[in-house]
Amino acid sequence: MRNWLWRMAVAQALVVIGILAWGMSEGIRAIDSPSAQTRLQPTLNFEAFLAGRTAGAVNYVMAHNLPIDPWARAAGGLFRWGLFRSGGPQVRVGCNDWLFLNEELRTWPDAEAAMAERAEALSRIRTRLAAQNIALVVAVVPDKARVHHDQLCGAPLSAEAEGRYDRMMAALESRGLAPISLLPRLQALAVERPAFWRTDTHWNQEGAAAAAVEIARHAQSLNIDRPGGFTTRLAAEETNGPGDLLRLMGLDIVPDWLRPPVDRQHLAHTDAPEPAGGGLLDDDAAPQVALIGSSYSINANFHGALQEALGAAVTNLAQAGGGFSGAASTYFSGVTFRESPPRLIIWEIPERVMVQPVTADERAFFAR
Numbered sequence: 001m002r003n004w005l006w007r008m009a010v011a012q013a014l015v016v017i018g019i020l021a022w023g024m025s026e027g028i029r030a031i032d033s034p035s036a037q038t039r040l041q042p043t044l045n046f047e048a049f050l051a052g053r054t055a056g057a058v059n060y061v062m063a064h065n066l067p068i069d070p071w072a073r074a075a076g077g078l079f080r081w082g083l084f085r086s087g088g089p090q091v092r093v094g095c096n097d098w099l100f101l102n103e104e105l106r107t108w109p110d111a112e113a114a115m116a117e118r119a120e121a122l123s124r125i126r127t128r129l130a131a132q133n134i135a136l137v138v139a140v141v142p143d144k145a146r147v148h149h150d151q152l153c154g155a156p157l158s159a160e161a162e163g164r165y166d167r168m169m170a171a172l173e174s175r176g177l178a179p180i181s182l183l184p185r186l187q188a189l190a191v192e193r194p195a196f197w198r199t200d201t202h203w204n205q206e207g208a209a210a211a212a213v214e215i216a217r218h219a220q221s222l223n224i225d226r227p228g229g230f231t232t233r234l235a236a237e238e239t240n241g242p243g244d245l246l247r248l249m250g251l252d253i254v255p256d257w258l259r260p261p262v263d264r265q266h267l268a269h270t271d272a273p274e275p276a277g278g279g280l281l282d283d284d285a286a287p288q289v290a291l292i293g294s295s296y297s298i299n300a301n302f303h304g305a306l307q308e309a310l311g312a313a314v315t316n317l318a319q320a321g322g323g324f325s326g327a328a329s330t331y332f333s334g335v336t337f338r339e340s341p342p343r344l345i346i347w348e349i350p351e352r353v354m355v356q357p358v359t360a361d362e363r364a365f366f367a368r
Contacts, residue, residue: 077250078258090248097260098151099245101201104143104352107158111355115171118324118354121366122347123175125328134341135222139180139215140168141203141296141350144196147186160355168354185214197263199243202295205268208302209309215346216309224288224343226311229273232304234266241265242299270304272313286340287313292327293348295320306346315342324353329365
């Protein structure tokens with residue numbers, strides 16, 4: 001009996017030592033990663049150590065850079081999805097494996113004040129641009145949950161979200177901005193086929209193309225050269241769509257049979273025309289149209305579809321994760337805007353970002 005207890009104690013000790021060694025190995029691999037080194041380097045001095053910034057940087061790396069982290073997230077996502085058909089804290093599961101971002105459904109504090117502050121900022125920016133003979137077109141992208149409300153399967157929008165789009169359009173119109181509502185065209189498309197990806201936040205290629213046509217229709221009277229000749233082609237091979245909501249669920253790295261079915265697409269690409277003399281378009285001729293906005297302007301070939309619909313080259317300066325004004329702030333303070341100002345700026349704004357709390361960086365941009 002005593003020998004058996006001894007062997008059990010030794011086995012348990014070896015298991016603990018193995019777990020500690022494995023954990024140490026994972027920690028070393030995390031600290032050694034390029035992204036971790038970038039965060040740690042500024043804190044590797046005595047002053048930062050005494051101030052606690054070094055410990056804070058190490059804690060951040062351990063929380064975000066462990067090699068095991070994606071698999072731990074996947075295990076949690078599989079547990080939630082497999083047992084409860086839940087998308088976790090950031091994703092709402094609708095009908096027919098449709099997924100929605102919870103940000104679109106929730107209530108935001110002081111939403112009306114945030115909307116008004118951003119609308120006022122847009123009005124001031126429009127006035128300053130007009131003084132430079134630059135037209136501003138504002139296009140508001142409705143939430144996926146609004147366009148495909150039928151796929152929520154009874155999950156309610158918050159009271160604040162229910163009438164948010166109409167209030168937003170009214171706030172912009174009351175300040176003379178004449179915003180382009182993309183909601184009717186996207187809703188009309190959604191009657192026949194999806195306008196957004198089922199497993200991604202963004203519009204799909206059909207929805208992006210429909211939005212581009214609507215923007216171009218409103219911009220017909222504006223003074224820009226329209227040489228045309230842009231053509232869009234679809235790849236012969238069908239591939240997976242983007243699926244950012246699967247990533248938020250922790251299911252981006254698991255086999256397809258363990259998660260909601262992934263969207264499929266024939267990837268679209270828009271080619272620019274060649275000038276009459278052959279060769280590519282003159283790289284030194286700056287486009288007369290600039291596009292600023294969010295990841296909607298980067299995804300689903302929206303940029304290419306917009307160029308085709310306008311018949312004009314467009315400089316895409318949108319930023320993924322830029323929120324309301326990240327792209328605008330960077331663009332207006334940069335050398336491109338100062339040295340090659342466009343005739344037309346198209347500012348694409350997702351509905352949900354208009355009502356989120358205004359950040360200090362945004363207020364600094366508004367005050368310029």
